[in-house]
Amino acid sequence: MNWxxxxxxxxxxxxxxxxxxxxxxxxxxxxxxxxILTVGFGQGARQEVQDEINSLGSNLLIVxxxxxxxxxxxRGGFGSAxxxxxxxxxxxxDSDVVPDAVSVAPVTSTSLSVVAGDTNWTTTVMGxxxxxxxxxxxxxxxxxxxxxxxAENGSxxxxxxxxxxxxxxxxxxxxxxTVTINGTTLTVIGVLDSSGSSSSGTSEDDxxxxxxxxxxxxxxxTSSAVSTIYVECADADVLSAAYQEIxxxxxxxxxxxxxxxxxxxIATQDSLVDTASSTNETLSVLLxxxxxxxxxxxxxxxMNIMLVSVTERIREIGLRKALGAxxxxxxxxxxxxxxxxxxxxxxxxxGIGVIGSWILPLIIDQPVTLSFLATAGALGVSLxxxxxxxxxxxxxxxxxxxxxxxxxx
Amino acid sequence: MTEVRTAKPIIExxxxxxxxxxxxxxFEALRGVDTSVAEGEYVAVIGPSGSGKSTLMNILGCxxxxxxxxxxxxxxxxxxxxxxxxxxxxxxxxxFVFQQFHLLAAQSAWxxxxxxxxxxxxxxxxxxxxxxxxxxxxxLGERVENKPGELSGGQQQRVAVARALVTEPAxxxxxxxxxxLDSRSxxxxxxxxxxxxxxxxxxxxxxxxDEVAARAQRNLVIxxxxxxxDTPVVRGVSA
Ligand SMILES: Nc1ncnc2c1ncn2[C@@H]1O[C@H](COP(=O)(O)OP(=O)(O)OP(=O)(O)O)[C@@H](O)[C@H]1O
Ligand SMILES: [Mg+2]
Numbered sequence: 054m055n056w057x058x059x060x061x062x063x064x065x066x067x068x069x070x071x072x073x074x075x076x077x078x079x080x081x082x083x084x085x086x087x088x089i090l091t092v093g094f095g096q097g098a099r100q101e102v103q104d105e106i107n108s109l110g111s112n113l114l115i116v117x118x119x120x121x122x123x124x125x126x127x128r129g130g131f132g133s134a135x136x137x138x139x140x141x142x143x144x145x146x147d148s149d150v151v152p153d154a155v156s157v158a159p160v161t162s163t164s165l166s167v168v169a170g171d172t173n174w175t176t177t178v179m180g181x182x183x184x185x186x187x188x189x190x191x192x193x194x195x196x197x198x199x200x201x202x203x204a205e206n207g208s209x210x211x212x213x214x215x216x217x218x219x220x221x222x223x224x225x226x227x228x229x230x231t232v233t234i235n236g237t238t239l240t241v242i243g244v245l246d247s248s249g250s251s252s253s254g255t256s257e258d259d260x261x262x263x264x265x266x267x268x269x270x271x272x273x274x275t276s277s278a279v280s281t282i283y284v285e286c287a288d289a290d291v292l293s294a295a296y297q298e299i300x301x302x303x304x305x306x307x308x309x310x311x312x313x314x315x316x317x318x319i320a321t322q323d324s325l326v327d328t329a330s331s332t333n334e335t336l337s338v339l340l341x342x343x344x345x346x347x348x349x350x351x352x353x354x355x356m357n358i359m360l361v362s363v364t365e366r367i368r369e370i371g372l373r374k375a376l377g378a379x380x381x382x383x384x385x386x387x388x389x390x391x392x393x394x395x396x397x398x399x400x401x402x403x404g405i406g407v408i409g410s411w412i413l414p415l416i417i418d419q420p421v422t423l424s425f426l427a428t429a430g431a432l433g434v435s436l437x438x439x440x441x442x443x444x445x446x447x448x449x450x451x452x453x454x455x456x457x458x459x460x461x462x
Numbered sequence: 463m464t465e466v467r468t469a470k471p472i473i474e475x476x477x478x479x480x481x482x483x484x485x486x487x488x489f490e491a492l493r494g495v496d497t498s499v500a501e502g503e504y505v506a507v508i509g510p511s512g513s514g515k516s517t518l519m520n521i522l523g524c525x526x527x528x529x530x531x532x533x534x535x536x537x538x539x540x541x542x543x544x545x546x547x548x549x550x551x552x553x554x555x556x557x558f559v560f561q562q563f564h565l566l567a568a569q570s571a572w573x574x575x576x577x578x579x580x581x582x583x584x585x586x587x588x589x590x591x592x593x594x595x596x597x598x599x600x601x602l603g604e605r606v607e608n609k610p611g612e613l614s615g616g617q618q619q620r621v622a623v624a625r626a627l628v629t630e631p632a633x634x635x636x637x638x639x640x641x642x643l644d645s646r647s648x649x650x651x652x653x654x655x656x657x658x659x660x661x662x663x664x665x666x667x668x669x670x671x672d673e674v675a676a677r678a679q680r681n682l683v684i685x686x687x688x689x690x691x692d693t694p695v696v697r698g699v700s701a
Contacts, residue, residue: 058580069568372564375525376625377553377581379546455552456526459564 059382063389067397070362077358078398080351081438085402085431087344090409092427095337097420102329106322108248108257110190112289114154114296115320116145116282116303135278136316139265141303142282150302153295155287158185159265159279163272167261168233169221176217177260178234180268188285196228196243199264207266212243216258232261237271239263292321351398352438359391359446363453370450371458384451388443395439399432406431469500471534472633472664473522478531480517480687491517492528493687499666501632504659506678506695507668514687515668516637522666523556523635524548536632553581557626559636559651563618565610565625571597572606575625582629596624600654616647623654633664640674652677 067074109115118137142159145151158181166175185191186198199210211232218227218241227241248257269275286295296319303317304310363370370383378386406428410421480492491514499505507515520526521533524540533540536555543551552558557578565574575593584592597606600620602613610618619639626634636655640648656677659665667678675681676695683691 055583062580065568368564369566372566373577373581374549375523375552375558375564376578377549379549379581381546382581454526456520459525459560 056385059385059389060393062386063393066362066366066386066390067393073358073362074394074397077355077394078401080354081348081395081398081435082351082402082405084344084348084351085399085435086405086409087347088341088431088434089403089406089423089427090413090421091337091340091344093406093410093421093423094340094419095334096422096424096427097414098333098337099326099330100422101420102333103326105257106325106329109322110188110283110285112286112292113188113322114284114286114292114299115322115325116141116284116299117318117320118278118280118316119318135276136307137279137282139277139279141306141317142279144302144306145282145284145299151284151295151298153286153291153298154284156184156188156285158182158188158283158285160185160281160283161265161268161274161278162280163268165234165261165272167217167221169227169230172221172223174217174220176214177256178268178271179260179262180265181262182265185262185283188283191248192246194244194246195226196241198243204264204266207264207270209237209239209267210242210263211239211267212245212262213241214245214258214260214262215247217261218244220259234261235271239267296321348434348438352395352442355391355394355398355439356442356446358394359387359443360449362390363387363446363450367453367458367461370453371455371460374453374455375459380451383453384447387447387450388440391443391446392436392439395435395437395443396432398439399435402435403428403431469502471498472501472503472536473497473499473666474532474534476532478518478521478528478533480514480521480526481529491687492521494531495684495687495689497682497689497692499664501664502659502662504655504665504677504679505667505682506675506680507666507682507684508670508672508675509684510670513684515670515684517687518684519635519637519666519668523558524552549581553578554629555631555633557629557631557634559619559622559626559634559639561638561641563610563615563622563642565618565621567610570607570609571602571613571621571624574610574621575628578625578629592628593624596628597621599627600624601650614647616643616650619643619647619651620654623651627654627658627663631663633666634658635666637668638670639667640669640671648674 116137118135139159142157145154146157148154161180163178164175165178166173167178183199183201183204193212194215196212198212199208203210213221213227221227221232222230227244230241231238232241233239245258245262284295284299286292299319300312300315304312304315307316309315373383407423410423414420475495475497478492478495479490482489482491495518507518509515517526521528524535527541535551540548566577572590572593575596576589579589579592594603594606597603600623602617602620602624605613605617610621613621619642623639634655639651639655643651652674655665655667665678667674669675678695680692680694682689
């Protein structure tokens with residue numbers, strides 16, 4: 054008997070006991086669907102972080118004060134140390150020293166409250182250079198960006214993030230209006246487009262941006278410390294070259310002999326994604342583990358039902374043997390049945406997973422990204438479960454003696 | 463019908479014993495059966511209920527092993543065969559007709575009849591052709607697509623006979639094939655067996671009805687696990 058006959062016979066048996074087959078598959082269906090969804094959640098969360106970090110700009114290196122290389126890889130002292138200065142930013146901008154940097158935007162930032170009329174809103178007040186807009190690949194929703202001369206003169210102008218604008222001016226056009234920060238009155242000259250990051254609650258749309266000198270006057274700060282230097286590179290290929298150049302430059306400028314003692318850190322967008330996703334990943338590994346256990350339980354369910362099926366169809370097995378089925382053929386038939394149950398369960402599980410990945414994000418506001426690899430893997434696992442847990446029932450069926458099988462009632 | 467027993471034997475039994483054990487109780491169903499059946503012979507085995515007829519047939523059909531004794535089938539010692547070889551013997555050499563029909567309820571008549579051909583590795587198109595030819599031979603050419611549940615008892619047994627003859631086996635073993643049938647259907651089935659015998663097949667028929675036994679060439683009477691008489695049948699006037 055060839056494999057096609059075996060498969061056909063197995064299909065007929067699965068079909069003949071439709072209800073039971075479906076119930077048997079249920080364990081595998083649930084297991085596969087939950088594996089796909091939990092993996093999808095993990096990936097979705099990572100994608101979300103990735104989008105957010107990509108919204109910073111493209112081909113960016115982000116230089117921050119403070120050391121980064123503690124054991125856990127988290128960026129210690131981000132923004133708190135004052136070891137980066139405007140002079141550092143200017144040095145990086147020198148095309149002889151860091152030829153791979155296209156554009157540099159130093160940023161100082163402070164949290165301050167902004168007043169418009171009788172509305173009061175606390176936001177991040179940022180001072181930066183005119184290059185910031187390009188480096189961060191931001192665009193304006195209305196108004197204009199500040200000019201080089203405004204930057205030089207410390208003009209009292211401000212550009213608001215989209216959320217900030219709507220908080221302060223609820224609906225009215227902010228351009229041309231004034232806001233007061235720390236007692237200084239500034240004219241709103243523009244509003245930024247939303248950063249386009251999919252996640253809500255990002256600070257990228259809640260800010261008040263102005264020239265560095267304006268911000269220094271506002272806060273009364275005399276230091277030239279900056280909290281971040283964004284460096285835009287020509288393309289992704291030169292990122293590591295630029296990284297090296299900036300690292301060498303800043304170590305020299307700060308008189309530090311060993312890279313281990315660096316008082317600054319340089320992050321790429323990828324490394325930021327890794328750091329930010331690590332907690333999410335722990336959770337999703339855990340959830341996937343739970344899902345995997347439910348798959349295992351599903352597999353045991355298949356075995357249980359296959360054993361019942363062998364007992365129930367003992368007379369059929371006896372008849373088939375009397376008519377010339379070898380033990381091998383009988384074993385293969387039951388193995389094929391278990392595999393079909395596993396595979397069909399897997400396919401249905403994938404279907405439910407796919408549907409779930411459309412519906413769930415609507416309910417829980419968390420993106421679910423289906424991965425081809427996880428889906429293909431799930432299918433493989435469900436087939437393996439069917440085969441694996443079908444072996445024992447199949448060998449039981451194969452070993453039955455024809456007369457005992459025929460005679461049993 | 464003279465001297466059939468000098469023809470080549472297809473079945474040779476020597477000292478066949480079968481002991482059933484259930485728990486601490488053992489029961490000797492066959493207590494030393496010696497006989498042989500020649501190729502092309504038509505033998506009826508008769509005896510009271512519980513005398514060991516079915517036990518004997520299961521051994522003849524390689525469905526069960528004797529506890530003791532030797533069984534040589536067509537020159538080969540059955541005891542030396544593996545389960546896989548036995549499956550092939552059952553498939554190629556033996557056609558079974560059971561008292562309880564043993565048809566697969568979920569499948570149509572022709573799918574039931576083609577089953578032995580499936581295990582013989584016959585290609586699909588040929589299987590269907592041969593299954594339908596066999597069903598036509600037993601007079602069910604019109605009912606090939608019906609499931610067993612849609613057929614009468616006599617028709618079901620004819621499907622079973624078609625299944626037994628579809629592989630053209632040398633030997634047909636029938637365990638009370640008419641036990642569940644009325645006299646009309648009994649005649650149908652016995653007529654089919656007569657035809658098969660006419661075509662040169664060896665037939666071993668188990669029955670406890672004398673009229674049925676009278677259709678055979680030779681009657682073996684079994685009692686308490688032993689053959690007590692072995693007589694050629696003297697045909698009456700009728701047929
Ligand atoms: N599996 C078994 N375990 C124990 N005893 C058995 C078993 N099968 C048959 N027997 C016993 O062996 C004896 C012979 O059984 P068998 O089925 O061969 O009788 P039979 O001649 O076919 O009877 P009937 O005409 O009623 O079919 C009976 O007494 C029966 O109880
Ligand atoms: Mg019997």
